[in-house]
Amino acid sequence: MTMRLVAAELVESRQILPGQWLQSFHAPELATGSRAGQFVHVRTGDYSGLVLRRPFSINTADPATGIVTLHFRTVGRGTEWLTRVREGEQIDMLGPLGRPFEVDPRSHNLLLVAGGLGMAGVRMLADEAVRDGRQVTILFGALSASHVYPSSLLPDEVEYVVATDDGSLGHHGYVTELVPGYEAWADQAFACGPHPMLKRLAALAAGRRGRLGVAKLGRKRGGQTDPLGSTAARRKTFLQVSMEQTMGCAVGACLGCTVIGVNGMLRVCREGPVFAAEEISWEAIS
Template sequence: MTAERLQLQRAVVLSQEEVCRDTFLMWLSCPALVRGAAPGRFLMLRCSDGLDPLLPRPMSYHRFRDRDGERQFAILYDVRGRGTLWLSRRRPGDEVLAFGPLGRGLQVRPDARNLLLVAGGLGIAGLVALADEAVAQGRSVTLLAGARTAVRLLPPSFLPPEVEVVYATDDGSRGHHGPVTALLPEYLDWADQVFACGPAAMFAAMAETLRARASRRPVQVLMEERMGCGTGICYGCAVFPRRGGVRLVCKDGPRFDLRDLF
């Protein structure tokens, strides 16, 4: 981890909009924060003008674009407390403080042609950049997107048009009525690689499905954990592999092999 990645950088807000209920898409400009950024990596972003809240929030690199002679990036986040409420009130031209990029990003095998992405809730934030990149490389991408209800799903207009999107909602208001993991068996044989981001319960259900089918399909997951520092100092994001030991989501992840943890 270089010293530059640990330095607070000023990022300029380019745009912000509420894309579904309590979920905001913010585009930002900061050359230092985008240097080395890739799908699956994240940054730590301050969500206040002062010291309350004190700790920064981890944010996935949601998308990238080349515009106005620079590479820009977006974050996708839910308003869940006073920090993200503050963030949702930023306007174009405002500045926010952040450091990164951090963590291990997703890795696609050169021979993988069909990619299956599984997103639970806001887990979609960490997967869309991978979909963009895969489509640009000529790969086929299917996204299984789940949420509690339809108003919490990211609209198709905010996804790459080349991606096949299949929805699932817990209340049946859109797509499959039930958990998004129930869709997994239908697509496993098609996929060369599987990538997922969402809650731990979703990963556990995916692992059970793979074991039931005796599938050895490679699955990379992005772990979502609370973080105090993002640098491996506080151990607030510790997870415990099945074979023992301790891993830190901020340093050893957020990318893990599904079978190592579940």
């Protein structure tokens, strides 16, 4: 679906974790036309002070009810304003924007890795994968037990494994430390979270074939490989990451939200927010 301006009516708003909100909006156009990994650009109410829209991953989208949800943390005036919107009020969303996660049709076991609010970036992919009959494991990392995304908000079919930095719930340590235990099981991995986490995952993914003893046999017939960044190439890659960057227009016009790729600048809003791990120049990411 091409992007459009949509009036989304707030149906429900609740705080699910300290400082983190889950809001449901009635926006049938977005609910039916969006794919996991895409985002919406939300106009804030007070234009005199806040001149930019705010990008949010589409957390879930239900075509049957026309409901899309956003999951966000209050980090500034824009998100604070959003928490004060009352049920029944309409807000202005531009979307769906960006390119979605690309799942190889042959992939059966999907590993989703989320750090903190990164859950919002991969949450919808869990729904899509379960719907398509795939096995899903979500590895989730947070500061402490009080910041762990409630398992009640996930589909029942999903295996949910938690790591906390202080060890108050699940694995004591970073979520990336859980990944080696799943890399043989997983056909593909999808991640969203802080850039250091994504960087570590990209390093793990790069060494995966070697560790698993998977040989790369011969040359591909036809000799042609899909160009880096194409949908076909992304579909074949092991790790896809959803990146974050401060954003201006969100449609690819202002070139504000770039990250550094191996072949030059990439716009998070247009080439992303989902990238194959090989597209990103990780040494330039801090």
